[in-house]
Each structure stands twice: as C-alpha cells, then as structure tokens.
Amino acid sequence: MAVRPNEEQKRAIMENNKDYDGQFFYAVQTTRIFCRPSCKSRTPNFDHVTIYPTPEAALAAGYRPCKRCNSxxxxxxxxxxxxxxxxxxxxNYAKPLTLKQIADDCHGSPFHLHRVFTDVKGMTPLAYVHHVRLTHAKVYLKQTTLPIKEIAKKVGIANASRFSTLFKAYTKQTPKQYRNNHLREEQNNGYTI
Structure with missing residues (x-):
C-alpha cells in the first residue's frame, strides 16, 4: 500500500541516508521510477512521491527500478x-535538455547513459534529441505558417540561427526551402494546406 512520505522519510531522502535502505522505497510519479532512500538522484518534489514498503510493491504499482541506486x-x-x-x-524535447539533466531524471550517470544509449541506439542521446526536435519541426513547417523563429522555440531550440544550421545539416535544406518544397508538392498534387 502506497502512502505519502512523512517528515522523517523526507529527511532521509534529502540526506541520502543509507540507514533507511530496506525500510522503505520512494516512487516518483512524474518519472515512474522508484528509489532507495540513499539514492544520489536529484531530490524529488515530494508532492509527486509515494512510499512503498518493498520493491515488489513499487513494481506492482507500475514503477521501474532506479538504475542509479539499483532499487x-x-x-x-x-x-x-x-x-x-x-x-x-x-x-520533454521542447524543454532545454542537457545530458546531465536527462541522466538525473532517468536515474543514471551522464557517462553511463551516453555509453549505453549509444550502444543500443547507434546514436548519441544528443543526436536523438536533435532527431526528435527536427521531426517535430518538419510537421510545423508543413502544417503551419508559423515563422521559423517560433517553430525553433516550439521544438526547444531558442536560437533560430542554430535551428536553421541544425535543420540544414540533417535535411540538406534550410527550413524555408523545406517549407517551400512541401508547398510545391502539395500544389502539384492538387492539395492545399
């Protein structure tokens, strides 16, 4: 049975106190991960934390074990x-993402996350972030008339010039060329946006 953390449990989590390991496990609703009290991950927002007596109870509730603390x-x-x-x-692609932030939120070290992700996916985590952002940018370019600067912000790239450089590196076209080519294609096929 899950309960909200009491003050003693909150203190144990904030202090990464190993003395409480095995006494309870805390689960973070926003990440769907559960940890030992001694976990070195970022201190969670306690509004999103529930306490479980065993790892099996947290697993049964649909949480995943933390990779960092081997919960x-x-x-x-x-x-x-x-x-x-x-x-x-x-x-979270539209938010500013760093390798450290991804590692903290996914409960691993930046070095280990980078190595494992690259081994499994064949691309770095940053390359995957760019891929996701640019895939969404293509949709915005095809389906909206938003200025390129606004699209860049919507996909998590604050600098429009950086966005255009990345977009061209991945697609071999500038965002404007991509949008214009898509418009021409639609017109040639008798469709309008």
Whole structure:
C-alpha cells in the first residue's frame, strides 16, 4: 500500500541516508521510477512521491527500478532503460535538455547513459534529441505558417540561427526551402494546406 512520505522519510531522502535502505522505497510519479532512500538522484518534489514498503510493491504499482541506486536489487536491462530514456526525450524535447539533466531524471550517470544509449541506439542521446526536435519541426513547417523563429522555440531550440544550421545539416535544406518544397508538392498534387 502506497502512502505519502512523512517528515522523517523526507529527511532521509534529502540526506541520502543509507540507514533507511530496506525500510522503505520512494516512487516518483512524474518519472515512474522508484528509489532507495540513499539514492544520489536529484531530490524529488515530494508532492509527486509515494512510499512503498518493498520493491515488489513499487513494481506492482507500475514503477521501474532506479538504475542509479539499483532499487530492485537488480539492474534494468539496457534496452528497457534506453526505451525509458527515449520516452523521456520524446516527452520533454521542447524543454532545454542537457545530458546531465536527462541522466538525473532517468536515474543514471551522464557517462553511463551516453555509453549505453549509444550502444543500443547507434546514436548519441544528443543526436536523438536533435532527431526528435527536427521531426517535430518538419510537421510545423508543413502544417503551419508559423515563422521559423517560433517553430525553433516550439521544438526547444531558442536560437533560430542554430535551428536553421541544425535543420540544414540533417535535411540538406534550410527550413524555408523545406517549407517551400512541401508547398510545391502539395500544389502539384492538387492539395492545399
């Protein structure tokens, strides 16, 4: 049965107190991960934390074990962890993302996350972030008349010039060329946007 953390449990989590390991596990609703009290991950927002007496109870509630603190007494398979990292990036691509932030939120070290993600996906986490952002940018370019600067912001790239450079590196076209080519295609096929 899950409960909200009491003050003693909150203190144990904030202090990464190993003395409480095995007494309870805390689960973070926003990340769907559960940890030991001693986990070195970023201190969670306690409004999103529930306490479980065992790892099995947290697993049964749909939470995944933390990779950093090995909360279930076993490691997540790398493929499952990478799937979780991908989901995290897919859900947060429009926010400013750094490797450290992704690693903190996905409960691993930046070095380990980078190595495992690259091994499993064949691309770096940053390359995947760019891929997701530019895929969404293509949709905006095709389906809206938003200025390129606004599209850049919507996909998480604050600098329009940087956005255009990245877009051209990945697609071999500038965003404007991509939009114009799509418009021509639509007109040639008898469609209008």
């Amino acid at each position: 279930a007494g076993r490691r997540l398979p790398n493929d499952e962890w990478v799937l979780y990292i991908k989901e995290y990036i897919d859900d």
